[in-house]
Amino acid sequence: MFLPMTKKELWLQRDYGQSEAPAEVVGVDFVVVSGDAYVDHPSFGSALIGRLVQSLGFCVGVIAQPKKDADFCEFGAPKHGFLLAGGVVDSMVNNYYVSKKKRTEDEYSEGGVYGNRPDRCVDVYAKTLKRLYPDCPIIAGGLEASLRRLAHYDYWDDSVRKSILWTSGVDIVVYGMGENPMFDLLEYAKKGVHLGKVRDVKGTAYLASLDTVPKKVGQKLQEGGCKDLVVLPSCGQVSADKKAYFEAFDLSMQGMATADKTLVQWQDERQFVVVNPPSSPLTQAQMDSVYALPFERTQHPRYKERVPALQEVEFSVTAHRGCFGDCAFCAITYHQGRIVQSRSEDNIIQECESLVDKPGFKGYIHDIGGPTANFHEPACDKQAKHGVCANRECVGGDGNCNQLKVDHTAYLSLLRRARSIKGVKKVFVRSGVRFDYIMSDMDQAFLQELAKHHISGQLKVAPEHASDSVLKHMNKPHFATYLAFKQEFEKATKACGMAKQYLVPYFISSHPGCTIADAVTLTEYLKEINYMPLQVQDFYPTPSTLATTMYYTEMDKNHKPIFVAKKPHDKAMQRALLQWRLPKNKALIEEAYKLAKGVGTHGKNTATQTNTQSNTPSNTHPSTRKPTKTVTQAKSPNKSTLLDKAYGRPKAHKGKKVVNRVHGKKRRK
Numbered sequence: 001m002f003l004p005m006t007k008k009e010l011w012l013q014r015d016y017g018q019s020e021a022p023a024e025v026v027g028v029d030f031v032v033v034s035g036d037a038y039v040d041h042p043s044f045g046s047a048l049i050g051r052l053v054q055s056l057g058f059c060v061g062v063i064a065q066p067k068k069d070a071d072f073c074e075f076g077a078p079k080h081g082f083l084l085a086g087g088v089v090d091s092m093v094n095n096y097y098v099s100k101k102k103r104t105e106d107e108y109s110e111g112g113v114y115g116n117r118p119d120r121c122v123d124v125y126a127k128t129l130k131r132l133y134p135d136c137p138i139i140a141g142g143l144e145a146s147l148r149r150l151a152h153y154d155y156w157d158d159s160v161r162k163s164i165l166w167t168s169g170v171d172i173v174v175y176g177m178g179e180n181p182m183f184d185l186l187e188y189a190k191k192g193v194h195l196g197k198v199r200d201v202k203g204t205a206y207l208a209s210l211d212t213v214p215k216k217v218g219q220k221l222q223e224g225g226c227k228d229l230v231v232l233p234s235c236g237q238v239s240a241d242k243k244a245y246f247e248a249f250d251l252s253m254q255g256m257a258t259a260d261k262t263l264v265q266w267q268d269e270r271q272f273v274v275v276n277p278p279s280s281p282l283t284q285a286q287m288d289s290v291y292a293l294p295f296e297r298t299q300h301p302r303y304k305e306r307v308p309a310l311q312e313v314e315f316s317v318t319a320h321r322g323c324f325g326d327c328a329f330c331a332i333t334y335h336q337g338r339i340v341q342s343r344s345e346d347n348i349i350q351e352c353e354s355l356v357d358k359p360g361f362k363g364y365i366h367d368i369g370g371p372t373a374n375f376h377e378p379a380c381d382k383q384a385k386h387g388v389c390a391n392r393e394c395v396g397g398d399g400n401c402n403q404l405k406v407d408h409t410a411y412l413s414l415l416r417r418a419r420s421i422k423g424v425k426k427v428f429v430r431s432g433v434r435f436d437y438i439m440s441d442m443d444q445a446f447l448q449e450l451a452k453h454h455i456s457g458q459l460k461v462a463p464e465h466a467s468d469s470v471l472k473h474m475n476k477p478h479f480a481t482y483l484a485f486k487q488e489f490e491k492a493t494k495a496c497g498m499a500k501q502y503l504v505p506y507f508i509s510s511h512p513g514c515t516i517a518d519a520v521t522l523t524e525y526l527k528e529i530n531y532m533p534l535q536v537q538d539f540y541p542t543p544s545t546l547a548t549t550m551y552y553t554e555m556d557k558n559h560k561p562i563f564v565a566k567k568p569h570d571k572a573m574q575r576a577l578l579q580w581r582l583p584k585n586k587a588l589i590e591e592a593y594k595l596a597k598g599v600g601t602h603g604k605n606t607a608t609q610t611n612t613q614s615n616t617p618s619n620t621h622p623s624t625r626k627p628t629k630t631v632t633q634a635k636s637p638n639k640s641t642l643l644d645k646a647y648g649r650p651k652a653h654k655g656k657k658v659v660n661r662v663h664g665k666k667r668r669k
């Protein structure tokens with residue numbers, strides 16, 4: 001049974017045996033309002049939160065993609081509040097291409113039809129709700145609210161916007177994953193507390209003034225902050241000064257890594273945002289119970305056309321959350337956190353078994369994974385007690401931390417059990433895999449079984465670039481690691497007799513720090529392997545990632561100046577270089593090559609585009625370079641990882657300190 005979308009559905013669910021709801025408002029405790037169509041699947045945050053709240057004994061209604069006032073008023077004023085989310089994706093990313101042109105489709109709407117959600121969805125919906133129900137609390141969650149909780153650079157405005165708490169007027173933002181904050185808020189609701197006034201729940205943020213802030217916080221703030229209350233540069237300061245912007249970003253990342261820091265940022269002369277410390281990760285038992293809620297796993301029957309995003313997830317299973325990858329361009333770590341939280345194997349297998357009887361299931365489980373498929377368990381034992389390191393990276397360009405546990409045993413065991421379920425023909429791994437982590441494993445069983453059982457013809461991987469200098473900015477492993485993985489993958493594929501199986505590498509153009517010479521390096525590699533991506537993934541400065549901060553400030557993570565391709569022509573050249581075979585790109589490519597050699601007509605540009613931070617000449621072909629420091633793990637001196645075999649045995653870094661910043665917690669596969 002779906003969560004009701006109308007009064008009539010609610011009435012029927014209450015089993016009063018009448019086909020029509022009474023004219024008066026049927027009371028609900030909460031109303032979920034979402035910018036997406038209602039798909040009752042745990043991959044859709046609004047459905048998950050709605051189900052969770054319902055499971056704790058509250059009555060919940062759903063309003064999806066409202067347009068008119070009447071849509072917002074379907075259930076009247078809920079007893080405890082509106083739970084508002086822009087959708088799975090930030091509404092601006094959902095509505096616009098990186099070129100800032102309007103998209104033609106919306107994956108999260110019925111029939112993929114564009115135009116069912118407004119730009120800045122949370123702001124628009126919240127203002128309407130406040131106008132209609134001024135006294136009813138609004139609690140906003142999801143990516144759009146979470147990543148915009150502090151003042152942030154907004155690519156579409158090309159300026160710094162104030163916190164979404166200020167622009168939208170919502171009472172509370174739940175940031176990160178919402179379950180634990182919701183548990184606490186629901187305890188208050190049970191006691192009859194007005195949720196708009198709750199100020200002490202971890203994982204939430206609110207707007208306050210000195211008159212309204214809790215006494216303790218106000219006192220510390222007036223004293224200029226302390227160890228557990230950090231005052232960030234104000235919105236005015238970060239708008240006027242890019243160094244201040246980076247400093248605020250670093251402090252907010254530090255706040256995410258600790259369990260006890262409250263952050264405060266002034267938005268104007270009178271009001272400031274208070275970000276309470278992050279909530280704890282879910283325990284395995286909590287994860288199990290959340291994913292065992294009675295989801296219908298499909299779209300609400302009111303929709304005649306299919307919601308395209310359902311296709312990806314309908315026969316896929318989430319095994320875990322969180323990611324310790326720290327890719328600069330990805331917001332997942334900032335939103336889900338660096339501590340991986342996994343469901344139990346039995347719980348996941350039960351969900352896999354339940355798929356077998358679902359209509360439309362043809363024997364294929366499309367994915368069992370998470371943000372990064374093979375980051376299935378926490379990065380190290382220390383995290384359980386002390387959380388993640390604020391000033392160290394677990395994996396990435398500097399190599400693995402020496403505390404990192406590299407072990408695919410649990411994930412492999414899960415995949416083995418899933419593929420032996422009666423009625424299941426194949427289990428694919430479609431979530432991104434970190435090939436550097438695979439290469440760091442002493443045991444090659446995962447790669448062998450991945451190649452043999454879990455690839456549907458193509459394994460998509462994300463080296464993201466071929467220039468080590470760009471990869472360093474992205475916090476991705478050296479390109480040599482990818483090349484070594486490619487060899488091993490091909491060997492494993494051959495060994496298991498899967499001749500028609502390929503690696504499909506993803507690359508990003510115009511990432512901050514990528515000069516035209518770096519882009520040419522990538523083209524040279526693509527030419528060598530005779531490969532041209534069909535689509536170019538141009539860097540998209542989405543809210544609150546490290547890479548977006550680099551894009552805006554034109555500084556690297558150590559606050560040193562870098563080149564950023566911002567001008568349309570510079571970006572067009574980098575895009576053209578990826579699609580080097582297309583005749584229409586010929587002129588741009590010739591120009592790019594001239595620029596990269598420093599003999600082009602844009603003499604000045606050539607100078608600015610020379611990356612002085614690379615240790616290797618950017619236009620030297622990567623496959624001819626001697627591998628620099630690569631990844632490995634420090635344990636078991638008598639055993640070798642695949643990388644050891646390929647390149648000798650480099651040392652793991654000992655948790656290298658990153659000066660003056662806490663490293664970005666974002667990634668994307």
Ligand code: SF4
Nearest residue numbers: 380389392394401403
């Ligand atoms: S940097 Fe190392 S010690 Fe710190 S959380 Fe990551 S793996 Fe653990």
